[in-house]
Amino acid sequence: MKIRSRVKSLAIASTGAANLASVAALCRRAGIEMNITDDPDLLLEAPYALLPGVGAFGPAMKRLEDTKLGKAFVARIADRKPTMGICLGMQLMCESSAEAPGTAGLGVVKASVQKLAAGPGAPLPQLGWNEVRPSSPACFVRAGWAYFANSYALSFIPQPFAGSTAVYGREFVASLELWSDKDDVAPYLLLCQFHPELSGPWGLALFRRWMGVGQTGEL
Amino acid sequence: MRRISHTSSSVGFAADVCSQPQCRAVSPRTAVRIIPCLDIRAGRVVKGTQFRDLVDSGDPAELAARYEAEGADEIALLDISATQEDRKAAPDTVASVRDAISIPLTVGGGIRSVSDACRLLESGADRVSINSAAVRDPSLVGELSRRFGVQCVVVAIDVKKSGTEGVCAWNVCIEAGTIMCTGLDVAAWARRCSLEGAGEILLTSIDRDGTASGYDLPLLRNVCGSIEVPVIASGGASRPEHFLGGIEAGARAVLAAGVFHRGELKIETLKRYLSAQDVEVRPC
Numbered sequence: 001m002k003i004r005s006r007v008k009s010l011a012i013a014s015t016g017a018a019n020l021a022s023v024a025a026l027c028r029r030a031g032i033e034m035n036i037t038d039d040p041d042l043l044l045e046a047p048y049a050l051l052p053g054v055g056a057f058g059p060a061m062k063r064l065e066d067t068k069l070g071k072a073f074v075a076r077i078a079d080r081k082p083t084m085g086i087c088l089g090m091q092l093m094c095e096s097s098a099e100a101p102g103t104a105g106l107g108v109v110k111a112s113v114q115k116l117a118a119g120p121g122a123p124l125p126q127l128g129w130n131e132v133r134p135s136s137p138a139c140f141v142r143a144g145w146a147y148f149a150n151s152y153a154l155s156f157i158p159q160p161f162a163g164s165t166a167v168y169g170r171e172f173v174a175s176l177e178l179w180s181d182k183d184d185v186a187p188y189l190l191l192c193q194f195h196p197e198l199s200g201p202w203g204l205a206l207f208r209r210w211m212g213v214g215q216t217g218e219l
Numbered sequence: 220m221r222r223i224s225h226t227s228s229s230v231g232f233a234a235d236v237c238s239q240p241q242c243r244a245v246s247p248r249t250a251v252r253i254i255p256c257l258d259i260r261a262g263r264v265v266k267g268t269q270f271r272d273l274v275d276s277g278d279p280a281e282l283a284a285r286y287e288a289e290g291a292d293e294i295a296l297l298d299i300s301a302t303q304e305d306r307k308a309a310p311d312t313v314a315s316v317r318d319a320i321s322i323p324l325t326v327g328g329g330i331r332s333v334s335d336a337c338r339l340l341e342s343g344a345d346r347v348s349i350n351s352a353a354v355r356d357p358s359l360v361g362e363l364s365r366r367f368g369v370q371c372v373v374v375a376i377d378v379k380k381s382g383t384e385g386v387c388a389w390n391v392c393i394e395a396g397t398i399m400c401t402g403l404d405v406a407a408w409a410r411r412c413s414l415e416g417a418g419e420i421l422l423t424s425i426d427r428d429g430t431a432s433g434y435d436l437p438l439l440r441n442v443c444g445s446i447e448v449p450v451i452a453s454g455g456a457s458r459p460e461h462f463l464g465g466i467e468a469g470a471r472a473v474l475a476a477g478v479f480h481r482g483e484l485k486i487e488t489l490k491r492y493l494s495a496q497d498v499e500v501r502p503c
Contacts, residue, residue: 019367021343022324025317055368088368121248123449123471125370125418128249129292129501145501147323148249149345149370149418168248198323198345200287 008211009033011046013069013089015060023052023086026197030208040072048211049076053087053195057113057152058100060088070106077108080180080188084210087150090176090191099152109176109191111158116151117169125151130166132174132194139164140187140210141175144202146194148174153193162187166194186210250501251493252292252472253462253486254451255479257282257316259298259328262308266429266477273299276480279312280319286479287320289486290503294320295348295421295474297375298328299395310342317343327375327421333362340367348373348421351393354401354408357415364416373451374412375421378405378438389438392425405438406445413448420450421474427455429477434465443469457483459492466498 010027012020014036027034035042043049051073064070073093077083085093094105097113105113118124129145135157141164148166154173157163161176174194177187190210196203208214257264257279264282265273276282283294296316300306306329313326326339327348336347347367353360353374364372381390391403409420422442424435434452443450452465453474462473478484490500 019340019345019371021314021317021341022345025321025343028318029321056365118447119247123447125448126249127370127419127449128252128471130249145250149323151369195323198321200321204321 007031007033008048008213009035009046010211011043011049012036013043013049013051013064013073014038014067015052015055015063015069020052022195022197023050026204026207029204030211030213032211032213038067038069040068043069043072044076046076046081048082049073049084051083051085051089051092053085053089053091055088056099057088057091057097057105058103060092061100061103061105064092064106074106074108077189082186082188082210083190085191086197087193087195090193091152091154093191094154097152108189109154109158109161111154111156113152114155116153116172119169122169125149126168129199130168130174130194132164132166134164136162138162140177140190141192141206145199146174146192146196146203147198147200148194150193185212248499249471250292250499251466251470252451253290253489253500254293254295254325254472254474255282255286255291255486256295256297256453256474256476258476259296259309259312260300261305262312264480265299266480276477280315282480283316283324284319286486287322290490290501291322291486292501293323293325293472296324296326296328296344297348298326300329310338313339313342313344325373325421327373332359333366336363336367340371346371346373346418348375350375350377353412353415354391354393354403357411360412360415360417364418369416369418369448372417373419373421374409374417375423376405376409376412376442377423377425378435379425380435389441406441409442409446409450413446417448419448419472420446421453422450422470424454428453430455431457431478433458433461434468434470434473436464436468439465439468439470459484459489462489463493463496463498466493 091113093108098115163176164174166174176191178189179187264276266276298309323345325346326344330349331352377392378389389405391401449471451472452470456475457478465473487503
């Protein structure tokens with residue numbers, strides 16, 4: 001028996017391949033109600049929405065087009081409604097990806113996703129915890145350790161975004177954020193290359209702050 | 220700061236080229252992962268020696284939560300049920316562990332098909348590990364990685380020394396070590412798995428499992444040198460030096476079970492030791 005009016009809710013785009021159990025566990029911990037949906041109207045109207053990220057760029061993009069969820073994301077971001085992307089969900093917001101040459105992304109981020117630089121001792125995929133470094137002290141994403149599972153990423157923070165980076169072979173973008181107003185408590189667009197849902201208390205604290213259910217004195 | 224001399228290192232760490240702690244600049248990669256492994260049978264954690272003589276070691280969710288609090292970077296859950304009846308408990312166990320932890324969870328044991336994998340992923344696994352089914356049908360590795368992404372697919376390889384040196388010095392075994400001779404050479408099989416779409420190899424030495432005598436380092440060097448995907452070292456680690464040896468042999472993650480379950484080595488202690496040896500670990 002939930003009192004709906006007092007519980008914040010997050011609409012999660014149903015992308016088929018994404019494993020949502022960990023995201024569901026994150027929502028439970030944060031006291032957030034989640035609705036998985038493939039209805040573009042519901043997604044557009046939702047107070048908070050998430051594009052999750054497991055799978056491959058090409059098939060995921062096709063599904064976003066078939067379901068019209070992609071257009072709903074672009075529209076809600078244009079309206080500055082709180083929107084989050086995780087891992088592949090961040091990459092899909094870009095113009096294109098080296099993972100699927102010729103496939104156009106949603107184009108919210110004017111940059112193209114590159115393959116990470118593999119090297120001795122840095123095999124692909126990158127699997128594990130890496131140190132996230134905010135590009136400025138004002139960043140919403142704070143310094144800490146986050147869990148990554150990816151072979152592709154952005155290689156620079158494009159305008160007009162703020163963000164954070166990490167290093168795997170070479171520097172790559174760990175997160176991007178876009179603020180409507182500097183006096184806001186959180187950016188309306190938060191894109192994470194890492195998995196907040198698998199990044200322990202640091203990830204939970206980030207998610208809580210973004211959803212506006214953070215507790216004082218947290219990370 | 221001289222590290223315990225263990226092996227001729229195949230991985231260059233900062234300590235090898237400079238002795239000043241301050242010249243360790245930005246790490247070029249992720250931290251090495253410490254992975255406690257929970258062997259599960261009928262919903263309980265069990266531990267054996269060389270895959271036999273199982274003893275009860277506790278409740279999976281409780282143990283997993285304790286390990287996360289102590290600094291574990293990931294939890295591995297291996298369902299070693301011998302019967303279909305016992306195996307029915309696996310999705311519930313996965314769900315209860317998922318609820319108890321907020322770090323990655325890799326689940327293996329008894330996965331024969333995409334739908335088996337799907338069931339465990341839906342229950343809360345982040346990654347699935349397949350073993351015997353991959354040997355029987357290597358195309359399953361590709362099917363899983365196309366569907367869920369390479370980062371989701373671990374191929375577990377159980378290995379036993381064949382007694383002869385040179386080609387096929389290590390035999391790939393399946394069905395929890397009960398089928399000892401598949402005729403597959405471990406390096407060749409690991410290469411095949413990475414080409415099929417495995418995102419990581421979980422390499423277990425059956426000879427060393429539960430013996431507390433350290434990882435099989437020649438085996439690790441052989442496999443790590445043959446493939447470009449990351450390798451998890453498994454089987455035999457009990458002392459901090461064993462874990463360091465596995466990392467120096469090329470493993471990107473180190474797994475152990477009994478030594479953590481019995482409380483003989485705390486993950487925090489292990490991480491402090493590795494850090495003092497200039498191995499980058501995530502702070503607890």
